[in-house]
Amino acid sequence: xxxxxxxxxxxxxxxxxxxxxxxxxxxxxxxxxxxxxxxxxxxxxxxxxxxxxxxxxxxxxxxxxxxxxxxxxxxxxxxxxxxxxxxxxxxxxxxxxxxxxxxxxxxxxxxxxxxxxxxxxxxxxxxxxxxxxxxxxxxxxxxxxxxxxxxxxxxxxxxxxxxxxxxxxxxxxxxxxxxxxxxxxxxxxxxxxxxxxxxxxxx
Amino acid sequence: xxxxxxxxxxxxxxxxxxxxxxxxxxxxxxxxxxxxxxxxxxxxxxxxxxxxxxxxxxxxxxxxxxxxxxxxxxxxxxxxxxxxxxxxxxxxxxxxxxxxxxxxxxxxxxxxxxxxxxxxxxxxxxxxxxxxxxxxxxxxxxxxxxxxxxxxxxxxxxxxxxxxxxxxxxxxxxxxxxxxxxxxxxxxxxxxxxxxxxxxxxx
Amino acid sequence: xxxxxxxxxxxxxxxxxxxxxxxxxxxxxxxxxxxxxxxxxxxxxxxxxxxxxxxxxxxxxxxxxxxxxxxxxxxxxxxxxxxxxxxxxxxxxxxxxxxxxxxxxxxxxxxxxxxxxxxxxxxxxxxxxxxxxxxxxxxxxxxxxxxxxxxxxxxxxxxxxxxxxxxxxxxxxxxxxxxxxxxxxxxxxxxxxxxxxxxxxxx
Amino acid sequence: xxxxxxxxxxxxxxxxxxxxxxxxxxxxxxxxxxxxxxxxxxxxxxxxxxxxxxxxxxxxxxxxxxxxxxxxxxxxxxxxxxxxxxxxxxxxxxxxxxxxxxxxxxxxxxxxxxxxxxxxxxxxxxxxxxxxxxxxxxxxxxxxxxxxxxxxxxxxxxxxxxxxxxxxxxxxxxxxxxxxxxxxxxxxxxxxxxxxxxxxxxx
DNA sequence: CATGAATGAGAATTCATTCAT
DNA sequence: CATGAATGAATTCTCATTCAT
Numbered sequence: 047x048x049x050x051x052x053x054x055x056x057x058x059x060x061x062x063x064x065x066x067x068x069x070x071x072x073x074x075x076x077x078x079x080x081x082x083x084x085x086x087x088x089x090x091x092x093x094x095x096x097x098x099x100x101x102x103x104x105x106x107x108x109x110x111x112x113x114x115x116x117x118x119x120x121x122x123x124x125x126x127x128x129x130x131x132x133x134x135x136x137x138x139x140x141x142x143x144x145x146x147x148x149x150x151x152x153x154x155x156x157x158x159x160x161x162x163x164x165x166x167x168x169x170x171x172x173x174x175x176x177x178x179x180x181x182x183x184x185x186x187x188x189x190x191x192x193x194x195x196x197x198x199x200x201x202x203x204x205x206x207x208x209x210x211x212x213x214x215x216x217x218x219x220x221x222x223x224x225x226x227x228x229x230x231x232x233x234x235x236x237x238x239x240x241x242x243x244x245x246x247x248x249x
Numbered sequence: 250x251x252x253x254x255x256x257x258x259x260x261x262x263x264x265x266x267x268x269x270x271x272x273x274x275x276x277x278x279x280x281x282x283x284x285x286x287x288x289x290x291x292x293x294x295x296x297x298x299x300x301x302x303x304x305x306x307x308x309x310x311x312x313x314x315x316x317x318x319x320x321x322x323x324x325x326x327x328x329x330x331x332x333x334x335x336x337x338x339x340x341x342x343x344x345x346x347x348x349x350x351x352x353x354x355x356x357x358x359x360x361x362x363x364x365x366x367x368x369x370x371x372x373x374x375x376x377x378x379x380x381x382x383x384x385x386x387x388x389x390x391x392x393x394x395x396x397x398x399x400x401x402x403x404x405x406x407x408x409x410x411x412x413x414x415x416x417x418x419x420x421x422x423x424x425x426x427x428x429x430x431x432x433x434x435x436x437x438x439x440x441x442x443x444x445x446x447x448x449x450x451x452x
Numbered sequence: 453x454x455x456x457x458x459x460x461x462x463x464x465x466x467x468x469x470x471x472x473x474x475x476x477x478x479x480x481x482x483x484x485x486x487x488x489x490x491x492x493x494x495x496x497x498x499x500x501x502x503x504x505x506x507x508x509x510x511x512x513x514x515x516x517x518x519x520x521x522x523x524x525x526x527x528x529x530x531x532x533x534x535x536x537x538x539x540x541x542x543x544x545x546x547x548x549x550x551x552x553x554x555x556x557x558x559x560x561x562x563x564x565x566x567x568x569x570x571x572x573x574x575x576x577x578x579x580x581x582x583x584x585x586x587x588x589x590x591x592x593x594x595x596x597x598x599x600x601x602x603x604x605x606x607x608x609x610x611x612x613x614x615x616x617x618x619x620x621x622x623x624x625x626x627x628x629x630x631x632x633x634x635x636x637x638x639x640x641x642x643x644x645x646x647x648x649x650x651x652x653x654x655x
Numbered sequence: 656x657x658x659x660x661x662x663x664x665x666x667x668x669x670x671x672x673x674x675x676x677x678x679x680x681x682x683x684x685x686x687x688x689x690x691x692x693x694x695x696x697x698x699x700x701x702x703x704x705x706x707x708x709x710x711x712x713x714x715x716x717x718x719x720x721x722x723x724x725x726x727x728x729x730x731x732x733x734x735x736x737x738x739x740x741x742x743x744x745x746x747x748x749x750x751x752x753x754x755x756x757x758x759x760x761x762x763x764x765x766x767x768x769x770x771x772x773x774x775x776x777x778x779x780x781x782x783x784x785x786x787x788x789x790x791x792x793x794x795x796x797x798x799x800x801x802x803x804x805x806x807x808x809x810x811x812x813x814x815x816x817x818x819x820x821x822x823x824x825x826x827x828x829x830x831x832x833x834x835x836x837x838x839x840x841x842x843x844x845x846x847x848x849x850x851x852x853x854x855x856x857x858x
Numbered sequence: 859c860a861t862g863a864a865t866g867a868g869a870a871t872t873c874a875t876t877c878a879t
Numbered sequence: 880c881a882t883g884a885a886t887g888a889a890t891t892c893t894c895a896t897t898c899a900t
Binding site for chain 4: 570630
């Protein structure tokens, strides 16, 4: 952030925009605020990103990408580490416990909001769809590999499984927002039951 | 405009705003348009909602409530109509087929966006959480009734099951946005497998 | 304020308006706020005062009148209590000390602002001028009585003296606003010197 | 609009606002009018002053400063021109005659209103207080110089004298507003009597 | 690669007033 | 004597974009 490299302003702007999107909606993003927080002149946004939309698109892209890569890396690690379905289910239980932890609610709500941006904006819809599609592709590949290794049942379509896994974990926002603060253990039981059904080969 | 019921203009404004939010993004909402469509003066928005944001917040909340009630009514109908778990699973398959139909993607994205409103707005978060919590409560009751009737396995917590059902159906937005346009039938298979696992009593 | 007398709302409105004018400018007065603080319906303002201006005029009138009456009462008391010019000057010194006390700055600034209302509003100018004129008249009478009693020099016009006394005491707002917080005693010396010159009969 | 000096539009806006405030009340000031008269876009008001209120506050402050400088220049001229106390008092009489001339009432009322801006606005109060304080400082220096030259009595505090002189001349607004239109000559007599008392060395 | 004053159409807000009850 | 929903013209505010330096 202070190593004198050229195009430093670009990074500062991007970082400021991402920081904003993580805590506020896209609609609340003001180019003047971002420029101020990045400590650069307003004109630099046009110089590097063409327009506000260019900046927002670049920031969203990097943001969704980032979360996606983390998710994927975790799953990849899981699959390479386990040797049979029992070990896999043990890891699934563990991961589910982590995912139902409401302390990460803010991160999920932020991602949720990023996806919601697609509503009423065809261009955003396309970009977001593409990013989500890529994630599903990568996840499908992982599942196929697991199917080939006999870790996962093979009579279900890998991409459909990937879609379902992404769907319920994204939708757990309803759990995050639930004012009842219900027992996370009971939810974990339900999820593990469902996931076991779609992953475990029939005995 | 003056024929009896007080605060009629308030309802007209809300209805107009909801109608708009169902098809467009919040950012595109113009108070002048809403007032015109509601056939009242713009000043009435301030009188009843304080500001544009107040109107939007009220509309979003009522919108979530509305969709919620519809969902619940459908589920109630389903449960009263079926007599055993087989019939239930047949209905579940049917409903899942409807839910994975991407022609309804816009409606789901719209609801998704309404919930995303909670991001970065503590008050909205509370209100939305309360509404979603109420839905989960009602759904839990339905599931408990089904458990009592022997339609659904009883070793899983009803509210946790309700949460999971809501979660994956909400999260299917990733399917809607998926540019690959994958085979919906294969996704239905996965979902039915998962739902059967958490609903069907062990044979 | 709660004795059930009719036209109670009128008094409540007036009181609320006066309370507002004492701490804020007239420009900041909103009829809705006043009605809310008075805990009556907005329509009542029109009913009793015709319009916002009617309410403000009534409030300003009562306010300036009130301060004026207090001032005058104090002066009258002073003059009736003293028997010769020496006693008068002693009282003047005492009063001057009170007037240069910056703890009453807020009250003076409020009165100052009320008079400033005359700027750019011919109608207000007339009302305020009339009220100030009445005060000068009353004060003149007091001074003339003092002149007749030999307490005050007679070669200066009573009304001109009254005007000067009012002028410097009003203008002491510059002392109130002075951030230096200077020695009030030294200012008292100057004022007493000046007042003695215009009041004391030549030796 | 782009010929060299930066932020020229800021000055044009300030000048236009000041011009307006000198003849009309603050309430009548319209940002569109000011922008038009300054020949700049309205947006520039926000850019430089944040809001309408910011512009008004900046204009009022500069206005008080301006009048202040003029006053001071006149006094300085007076003091350098006179050689003894007699000459000084002759000039004082002359100046007093000018100051009691009600044809300049509008200018004084305008200045009066500018100072009244301090009412109910702590920040404005501070700024205005600082400006007035600076004037008192400068005036004090003039008086001290006059004391050193033997033109003015030395047993009264210079700053207290400065405060009193400012006070009564500001307060003469009561004379301006007086509907009786009294004899200005008689008022001049009173003022000269008072001023002589605080300026003339004891014979 | 960078600055920031200037633009201005578009939108929201303001707020005293009206009037049916 | 009292209510408060409804009005809407007038005004201010918004904020991405432009461009000369």
